[in-house]
Amino acid sequence: MGHTFPGACVPHGLVQLSPDTDTVPHNVDRVYQADAYRYCAGYQYDDKTIVGFSHTHLSGTGHSDLGDILIMPVTGDVKFNPGTADNPESGYRSRFSHNTEISRPGYYEVCLDDYRVKAQLTATERTGVHRYTFPNGEMQRILLDLTHGIYNYDGKVLWASLRVENETLITGYRITNGWARENYTYFAISFSKPITNYGYTDRETPKYVGFWRKFDLQNNFPEIAGRKIATRFDFDSNASAPLEIKVALSSVSTQGAIKNLQVETEGKSFDQIVAEASAKWEKELGRIEVTGNDAAKTMLYTSLYHTLINPSVYTDTDGQYRGIDHNIHQANGFTGYTVFSVWDTYRALHPLFNLINRECSADIARSMLAHYEQSVHKALPVWSHMGNENWCMIGYHSVSVLADAIDKGLDIDKKKALEAMISSSNIDYYDNTSDYKALGYVPFDKNRNSSSITLEYAYDDWTIYHTALKEGNSSVADIYRKRAMNYRNVFDPESQFVRARRSDGTWKVPFSLLNTSGEGFIEGNSWNYSFYVPHDVNGLITCMGGEKTFIRRLDSLFTMHLPDEFFAETEDVTREGVMGNYVHGNEPSHHIAYLYAWTSQPWKTQYRVREIMNQMYRNSMDGLCGNDDCGQMSAWYIFSAMGFYPVCPGSNQYVLGAPYFPYMKVELGEGKYLEIKADKVSDKTRYVKSVRVNGKPYAKAYITYDDIKNGAELTFEMSASPNKKRLFKEGEKPYSLSE
């Protein structure tokens, strides 16, 4: 259920070239259809067949899209449809075995058993590179199915077009409708051998054919277009050398795709590109050095790998890209990124980038500002990809991403950023923002996710307050300081839980703490969501009736039993993703284990975090307990392994937990390193006895970015039992808006 894919890509590449083991059938009409969920990344390990290799994949989402430009090497008769898993012979798909699969960063290999074709894949940022070794003497044929999409349905492809430019180069594009409402994928494909024959089928009879009737369009006619196009390209069967194919993508034009192809691959052999992809990964994965057992190290690097796929590069090599207004723009002075799953990633992924991937992170912030400038709503991204806004999930959390970028000193336009943050939080027609501003909360009778939204708006507003304060804009800061306290308006004083509230101020009756559906929450019940006040934990403790109740509630969350009927309502989570009633497979609870730091029992964080890491991240094929969510699940793991976590992104603080590994060395850039030492740490020796920073004893429950940004050494003395004397006074506890 991780919804990751095994194919080849480079860090943050536009191209993710990966096998699709199935897709949502063509006759599906509703988005929540089970198969649509199952095939978010195109690959399920249990499947026995591969439909083909497509060039774009989301990593870890709960919604389906992409799977653009499918290529399948075949022999024998032409079959233009994919066939079914039950009856692979009915189409062009092939059986395969995991025994022949090799998957490593930047490289994927498999044998397509039905054709006895060895498929090897690698990639550059904007190009997928294929090498197919056919059986000796067999006809070598490539299918390029422009109807294929991971989430497919009748009418998904608005238009597709293809030109055979010469005997080794084809170009084309398709415009699709889907989760991305209007997605333009241009491509340029070069072959290592000349095409001998080619043709296509159009699964739909075009309504207007006109004088194209003049031609034998189906055979060797170099201009192919339509709504449901699948094409074939034949190559000399006598040539025993493998067929190599380079497929460059662009959001701009076929010219852009050709340029990307040339800049990134011209004159390079398949093996050379594999070596370069490997080196790129080595460089990025090498930012963290770690000692520990192999399974744990594998989990750490797998996590690091998963943080480096989305967001993905979106600009062409010359800086052009298609904006949210669907016009072509030039990114001046930055590389543009796309695939912003912000509701997930504002929590830990962007903060992680701000620590170890700062150039990329600044470009992501710049991309968000460009999105804002192009948006007719004057809104920052909510869930955007490929020049589209999907509006998925809640909040306007890009304000948090920008606040954290500014707090961590990234070189972005602060004035523009604050303007964008203010604008994004004042779009009256967006998810009851006007009600929220008028009432101080989103009323349940107007929005089924009302309480979740209120809590998250309040945190988002805190990030605007915090940024305005830093930028010296006190009038704006005042407004947003007030808005940041709105979380209190959904705290039911009777139950001391967050509860659905109506426009007239009354509370929903009856009220369930465990249901997610129908209670004003999304992807989390009241038990979990009631802890979502990351910017004012002191205030939260008060709302809950004081520290004693607060600790008891935290303890219960991890230990109580969540009956199946309520588990069924959590989304995107396996049973392993739940600990008691704590749901780690979804994001709203990711900070909760760290909340003990505000209490007199901070060692419980040390215990719980390691439990979560051991139970919910496993070095096995089904090792993730829920969708990886474009790297957020993995970023949580990396922070937690380092021994701290950004509970309140935008603030300068990381709340301390305990390191997972005896030694980590983290590259911060510009030759600076963070070393984290925890000599004797193990599952048994998981408690922190004391902490030293750069050799000096350290008495706070948090460290700040400023403490470590120029390099630092954190030394944790570990022990088998909690150090209950390591308590934090006021001023040593982490940040809270209410002191």
Next chain:
Amino acid sequence: MGHTFPGACVPHGLVQLSPDTDTVPHNVDRVYQADAYRYCAGYQYDDKTIVGFSHTHLSGTGHSDLGDILIMPVTGDVKFNPGTADNPESGYRSRFSHNTEISRPGYYEVCLDDYRVKAQLTATERTGVHRYTFPNGEMQRILLDLTHGIYNYDGKVLWASLRVENETLITGYRITNGWARENYTYFAISFSKPITNYGYTDRETPKYVGFWRKFDLQNNFPEIAGRKIATRFDFDSNASAPLEIKVALSSVSTQGAIKNLQVETEGKSFDQIVAEASAKWEKELGRIEVTGNDAAKTMLYTSLYHTLINPSVYTDTDGQYRGIDHNIHQANGFTGYTVFSVWDTYRALHPLFNLINRECSADIARSMLAHYEQSVHKALPVWSHMGNENWCMIGYHSVSVLADAIDKGLDIDKKKALEAMISSSNIDYYDNTSDYKALGYVPFDKNRNSSSITLEYAYDDWTIYHTALKEGNSSVADIYRKRAMNYRNVFDPESQFVRARRSDGTWKVPFSLLNTSGEGFIEGNSWNYSFYVPHDVNGLITCMGGEKTFIRRLDSLFTMHLPDEFFAETEDVTREGVMGNYVHGNEPSHHIAYLYAWTSQPWKTQYRVREIMNQMYRNSMDGLCGNDDCGQMSAWYIFSAMGFYPVCPGSNQYVLGAPYFPYMKVELGEGKYLEIKADKVSDKTRYVKSVRVNGKPYAKAYITYDDIKNGAELTFEMSASPNKKRLFKEGEKPYSLSE
């Protein structure tokens, strides 16, 4: 049947803003459906209702397309569908009366009776400008129906998108499939008053809605998209001032449309734009001064007007445009044009431009070369519009357009032109070019238009021969001189008519001289097409058995009776468009009346041409005898009125007929003029007694471009009876490849 439109445009403007009185219904599947033909230009005089005002119209075609971006001012309840002519109340269309219609160059006015709205329209090159005066106190509403198209069917609109940028500006685009296979129309619309409310309907349920469900999309949501979108915009009912709307188009982007809007209309009132449009027409129509009776003058200026609509400007004000490869290109150093109905217009329209509109003509040639460079076929335009190739009709006649441009000294890249001409004539898969090259003719068993194609290829090849000769490339000239003689291969020696011939060399049996269908011809029967050897009339005379037969055949053509059963097979022609068996409503015969010049009876040209002008061009609502064909019918009229005609475009010669008017003064540019004097000319005094050029007696059957290009005075002495002594010796007769 002229298929012209009455709306507002400026010379060669991208925008033709005109009322659509009906369209092809949405459920039509076949292109030749009667209504599709009837509404090529969107307007039929007999209709009683106006559906709305759309911004793009073809002028005089026999195929339907365009009608983009329909605007209709309405009052009362919202109706999002156009309704039917029989029951206008069923939709948003309105009744109207011709009494309220005013149509003059650059301006159109009508009253929409059902809404009591006075509609006034004008235009710039790239902007349609509307002024609507509503009844006092009535709700003012604009419908913008993005599903509307002149040729419509389910699935025509591939995608449409609209943004409300602010209260007076909307932008958007739509991508359509039709005669133009893939047409991108971007727009920017500014209103003189703020929008108070707006909304839309989508006539199709989108398959994937996603999180757009969050919003109340139907009301005041500024981002609208889908396949079948119709929108409404409301304005304050109390504001009695007229509502003015400016609609700029672009093939590039909404940014491009906004820029076009600003450059062409910013700060200009409706009245000012009307005045400017009027001045532009005055300048272009003022190139010809004429004396004569009002009806004849009206016909001349109507003709001149119709030559100045298509081709149309295609580049944005900044030179960007969408190419035939659908990528965005920059026109460097020229204005790009589109709508090339080349099979029609190579005959007289481009030669006319080369005489009186040379800058525009050079840009047209440059646009054709850009098309060639972007074409995957490496082909010059056949029938192209809006970045699409429709492949309509036969031949590769752009070679003629370029040959004539070069012959007339236009400043174009001659080397590139010759390369493009050679390439376009060697595309083996294009309309049996490979068979033509192998056999010397297109065989009837492989192509139903075989003989027409052979004759036209042979002429086209002559233009390449002629150009190569001028450019000093004798090896290419030799090849094409041979190809130019291929017309002989379809001349049946027995009948001495052109006849369908099979691959094995045998002639079709039975053989009909009068049928068009099924005999190897298109838009002309053997009687007419057998005269189509414009580059080798001497050779043609020989094929027909000598001058005596040739003259007898010419005489018969104009006087014989064409029974109804055969007339029914002529396309695009009214009964008035036929004189005997001579079909003027179609193009293949346009040169025939001038062929007497090669014989001993040249005065018959003088008689026949005036007959054709009088019968087939009438100053009445149905004054054209067939589709105007993007100006070709009208260009024929203008040349013939001047007293000469380019029988063989590409050669330097115009064959002399007789002037229609006593006096014409034609501006050649750069302060040079051609004066044509024919003092006593009238229907009775239609024969030429003698000719003087610049005062000196002139003894040839033709004049050359070089004779007149620096200005000249042609004086025709007219008489009531033919001057049978005015005969032409060898050397005085017009050009023929066979001497």
